[in-house]
Amino acid sequence: MTQASVLEGLIQRQVSRRDFLKFCSSMAAALMLPRTAVGKIAMQLEAPxxxxxxxxxxxxxxxxxxxxxxxxxxxxxxxxxxxxxxxxxxxxxxxxxxxxxxxxxxxxxxxxxxxxxxxxxxxxxxxxxxxxxxxxxxxxxxxxxxxxxxxxxxxxxxxxxxxxxxxxxxxxxxxxxxxxxxxxxxxxxxxxxxxxxxxxxxxxxxxxxxxxxxxxxxxxxxxxGARIHDNCPRRGHFDAGEFVLAWGDEGHRKGWCLYKMGCKGPITFHNCPAVGYNDNTSWPIKAGHGCIGCSEIGFWDFGLYNTASLQSFAPPTTYSPVQPAVETMPPTNAALLGGLAGLAIGAAGAAAVMQLSKKDADAKPAASDEQK
Ligand code: SF4
The missing domain is CATH 3.40.50.700 (NADH:ubiquinone oxidoreductase-like, 20kDa subunit)
Known part of the structure; x- marks a missing residue:
């Protein structure tokens, strides 16, 4: 191939300079660079x-x-x-x-x-x-x-x-x-x-x-650089304790959190929520399936439908670390803990704590409906 710049290649394919600059802007955004980087990217790509x-x-x-x-x-x-x-x-x-x-x-x-x-x-x-x-x-x-x-x-x-x-x-x-x-x-x-x-x-x-x-x-x-869970559009449902419990159930139809269906978003670092796949058409969680953690070491051995251990990553300081402990906690203590968590992270976080502590068999989407 003869020497050519990206811009020349675009012109040959009847893509306008405006689209070229849009491409440079999108690359600066993907690289998490400031807008000032767009000019430098354009200049370098224009050079043969x-x-x-x-x-x-x-x-x-x-x-x-x-x-x-x-x-x-x-x-x-x-x-x-x-x-x-x-x-x-x-x-x-x-x-x-x-x-x-x-x-x-x-x-x-x-x-x-x-x-x-x-x-x-x-x-x-x-x-x-x-x-x-x-x-x-x-x-x-x-x-x-x-x-x-x-x-x-x-x-x-x-x-x-x-x-x-x-x-x-x-x-x-x-x-x-x-x-x-x-x-x-x-x-x-x-x-x-x-x-x-x-x-x-x-x-x-x-x-x-x-x-x-x-x-x-x-x-x-x-x-x-960022955990999928922290940018997931279903995160509000996680915090509210609203989980899909079976494929096609009410929670699944409503777009609730897929954690209990094995979503590995809490332990996976990837920018899928921002860039999607196939020209940003979709990505697994948007399509209704949990993240399988494909950008993490050893993901094939995670177990597709095993729930990710929330203790295995450093949670944000506002995250309530109570999943294993609440199971055996008396109702009065649970209420107290819920109140404290509510002070720290709001009522939504407390609801997630309570929901995560329940056995799946007892937790039905209808129960969460009542919270609404
Ligand atoms: S567990 Fe999965 S579906 Fe639920 S909020 Fe986290 S990343 Fe999203």
Whole structure:
């Protein structure tokens, strides 16, 4: 591909400059940057540049590639990928066999590329569980990482091992960061990773020449810095003690909280409530299913319908830590505690405490109706 800027790519596809600036604004918002950053992003994306990208797939389902490429229409995100100059991507490249291997070899020898890895890497029995062109995934990753500027582990399998690493992990599947220790690694978990977040990461790299700030699990804070539970549109129902208890029940039809149906929102850090999926059409909780915690380490072993332990995360200081204790508490003490909690977090918080302490069999949506 000849050198081209994002703006030129947009003009070729008859997307106006106004839309380009709207895209830059949305990227600044996704990156949680102030409005003043929009100009810098626009200026950098307008400059012709060619950043090579090598995209490897190992133990994966290609879901992250699909999520990024199967947009409903040609988007600025695709054009960003275009100007990155994808030198090697098994799913989308026209080349095959020796020709494809040559393309990768040339890119690796030249160096200075972003390496994106999709899928986990099997390490048991010398890595024989995933070989491409007669070489193990471990070998291929090691070689490709050696000349990369940085490595992006896309999706939960590459970031944390994902489904292949679920117990009993028969192939000894490992995350990219377990094997690449001498290069900057950014984890972009999710099943799949949200295309908006990958685009924002790339735009940050193109605009500022650096990677964004990361959390302890190497996830960008702009996308994984907030707990889903704290931004969930159903949070009011959690606080009011209004829970779905069976699929299709009255609470489900009314859009109540999905915690008792196994929602992992309280222990999951992701910006799904803000950006959604599929051009922000929807996301799991909006669609009526609990969060499965796909951006967290080991989520496949959480148990889809097991309730998340509310004690396993540091709650806000205003959150009432009473779930296990209330079960055996005399009614008078419970009333006192409810009153104190009410002082601290309001009557809604106290209602949530009482509802969470009840056995599911006793708690019916109709009971909560009476509170209204
Ligand atoms: S438990 Fe799930 S559905 Fe309920 S408020 Fe939290 S994130 Fe939303």
């Amino acid at each position: 540049k060619r950043t090579p990208l090598v995209w490897l797939e190992f133990q994966d389902c290609a879901g992250n590639s699909e999520a990024f490429l199967r947009s409903s229409k040609p988007t600025a995100a695709e054009i960003v990928l275009d100007i990155l100059s994808v030198d090697y991507h098994e799913t989308i490249m026209a080349a095959a066999g020796f020709q494809a291997e040559d393309a990768k070899k040339k890119a690796v020898e030249t160096g200075g590329y972003l390496l994106v890895v999709e899928g986990s890497i099997p390490t048991d029995e010398g890595g024989v569980h995933c070989t491409i062109g007669g070489r193990t995934a471990m070998d291929i990753l090691k070689e490709a990482a050696s000349n990369a500027i940085a490595v992006v582990a896309i999706g939960s399998c590459a970031a944390f091992g994902g489904l292949p690493a679920a117990s009993p992990n028969p192939t000894g599947a490992k995350a990219v960061m377990d094997l690449v220790t001498d290069k900057p690694v950014v984890n972009m978990p999710g099943c799949p990773c949200n295309a908006v977040n990958l685009t924002a990461l790339v735009v940050h790299f193109l605009s500022f020449g650096s990677l964004p700030e990361l959390d302890a699990h190497k996830r960008p804070l702009f996308a994984y």
